[in-house]
Amino acid sequence: MLSFSFAMLGLTEYLLLAVAAIYLAIQFLKPKVKLPPGPRGLPVVGNILQMTEKPHLQLAAWAKQYGEIYTIQLGSNTGIVLNDQKLIKDVLSNTDFSFRPDIPLFSMFSGGEYGIINTNGAAWEEQRRWVLRKLRDYGFGKTSMEGVILDEVSEVVEYFKANGKTPIEVADRFNVATMNSIWTILNGKRLSQDDPKIRAVLTAFHDVPAAIGNSGLMFAPWLRHVYPKSYQVVKNAADSVMKYARAAVSEHFDSYQDGITRDFIDEYIDEIKKTEEPSSSFHTNEGRKNLEAVVSDLIQAGAETSSNTITWAIAYLSHNTKVQVELQKELDTVLGTRPVALSDKPDLPYTEAVILETLRHSSIVSGGVQHSEVNGYTIPKGAWIFTNIYFVHHNSKIWGDPENFRPDRFLSNDGKKLVKALIPFQSGRRQCLGESLARDTLFFIYKYHLSKI
Numbered sequence: 510m511l512s513f514s515f516a517m518l519g520l521t522e523y524l525l526l527a528v529a530a531i532y533l534a535i536q537f538l539k540p541k542v543k544l545p546p547g548p549r550g551l552p553v554v555g556n557i558l559q560m561t562e563k564p565h566l567q568l569a570a571w572a573k574q575y576g577e578i579y580t581i582q583l584g585s586n587t588g589i590v591l592n593d594q595k596l597i598k599d600v601l602s603n604t605d606f607s608f609r610p611d612i613p614l615f616s617m618f619s620g621g622e623y624g625i626i627n628t629n630g631a632a633w634e635e636q637r638r639w640v641l642r643k644l645r646d647y648g649f650g651k652t653s654m655e656g657v658i659l660d661e662v663s664e665v666v667e668y669f670k671a672n673g674k675t676p677i678e679v680a681d682r683f684n685v686a687t688m689n690s691i692w693t694i695l696n697g698k699r700l701s702q703d704d705p706k707i708r709a710v711l712t713a714f715h716d717v718p719a720a721i722g723n724s725g726l727m728f729a730p731w732l733r734h735v736y737p738k739s740y741q742v743v744k745n746a747a748d749s750v751m752k753y754a755r756a757a758v759s760e761h762f763d764s765y766q767d768g769i770t771r772d773f774i775d776e777y778i779d780e781i782k783k784t785e786e787p788s789s790s791f792h793t794n795e796g797r798k799n800l801e802a803v804v805s806d807l808i809q810a811g812a813e814t815s816s817n818t819i820t821w822a823i824a825y826l827s828h829n830t831k832v833q834v835e836l837q838k839e840l841d842t843v844l845g846t847r848p849v850a851l852s853d854k855p856d857l858p859y860t861e862a863v864i865l866e867t868l869r870h871s872s873i874v875s876g877g878v879q880h881s882e883v884n885g886y887t888i889p890k891g892a893w894i895f896t897n898i899y900f901v902h903h904n905s906k907i908w909g910d911p912e913n914f915r916p917d918r919f920l921s922n923d924g925k926k927l928v929k930a931l932i933p934f935q936s937g938r939r940q941c942l943g944e945s946l947a948r949d950t951l952f953f954i955y956k957y958h959l960s961k962i
């Protein structure tokens with residue numbers, strides 16, 4: 510007969526028992542709040558292991574089961590998942606929900622809690638407001654950006670034309686092009702498509718979504734010991750983008766001359782030099798760290814998102830000859846032989862519908878993470894709020910046939926644009942800062958892709 514005595518246990522078993530006892534005690538003592546229902550998870554890890562394979566599909570499957578709001582447990586973090594566009598808009602319009610949780614994995618991409626993406630409170634507000642204002646001064650979101658975007662798009666399309674006989678990695682050509690639209694503002698000059706330094710940064714980013722998605726590293730930092738290779742992929746990308754950003758900032762500090770502002774980075778340095786208030790996020794060394802992080806934020810947020818969406822756009826067109834024909838018909842009728850301009854947008858509703866359908870179907874940012882500081886009835890202080898963008902864009906109750914690429918779902922019978930439940934750029938105070946640039950780039954892609962290839 511088997512018998513058990515504590516004397517038989519080794520140190521590891523004692524440690525495991527102690528961890529389990531502490532976990533159970535925490536669970537027992539934790540104040541109980543009424544949370545929305547959700548899937549059951551395992552002790553300690555909660556639902557993390559269910560989220561490692563294609564998390565957006567798992568989150569969508571739970572949305573079908575639990576409805577517009579449900580709870581998941583991610584290690585020690587409680588997550589509240591919002592699955593309805595109206596609910597997402599309502600919740601995110603509340604200032605309390607603009608906080609981001611502290612995710613060490615993400616902070617590596619900004620050298621700590623600096624910049625825009627990984628900051629909160631007064632520093633985030635100050636940085637976001639200033640950056641947006643300065644980018645606009647440089648033409649961001651205005652028709653004056655038109656020339657820059659067009660040059661980039663046509664250079665890539667010409668490259669496709671010249672090299673179309675061999676397979677081309679489409680995203681690899683577009684990521685430098687989309688980054689150039691923002692880099693020309695930040696750094697005053699364009700990058701060459703073959704610049705080895707930026708190529709190294711962008712290559713390091715390739716495997717990051719899979720490394721994060723397959724490991725659960727985002728939710729429980731200790732999982733880096735379980736998935737060291739995935740962690741290394743993420744760390745390499747973070748180190749390389751920060752190194753790139755720091756080098757650009759250093760070059761500017763070294764060559765900065767009072768009263769001469771060559772570009773956005775110089776304007777920022779100017780702001781640092783003017784700032785005397787110690788609590789400001791622009792003050793001396795804090796200001797420099799924030800500048801490095803802002804440059805890193807804009808590279809990460811701007812390059813891959815846009816180029817991945819464009820890659821989808823081209824794939825959708827290639828697989829949908831009917832859409833190509835409709836698009837061409839509209840462009841020919843409205844433009845004739847003259848070049849397209851942003852001011853033509855209102856007269857090109859089908860083109861706009863193709864853009865919306867591309868953003869819906871691809872949903873390349875499948876969800877966002879916000880943080881509530883409200884100690885409310887159902888949402889405990891510290892819960893992570895997830896917006897299930899992928900599900901909102903693929904909910905068959907809204908779209909009928911979400912799996913099909915069908916731009917005319919956005920058009921009424923008389924061909925006018927309809928507004929539907931689309932939130933590719935999130936909503937609320939954390940809404941994407943580069944939305945106008947991304948939309949304008951997509952607008953030109955269709956025209957130039959069709960006419961030049």
Ligand code: HEM
Pocket residue numbers: 625626627637691806807810811812814815818873874876877878879933934935938939940941942943944946947
């Ligand atoms: C098709 C292209 C793009 C898509 C689908 C997209 C989508 C998004 C989404 C969904 C968020 C919110 C994420 C969250 O809540 O966690 C976001 C945030 C952000 N995006 Fe974009 N984005 C795109 C392009 C760009 C571009 C071109 C830029 C910059 C030039 C940019 C800069 C940012 C920044 C800085 C934030 C953080 C805002 C903050 O935390 O206050 N994005 N984006």
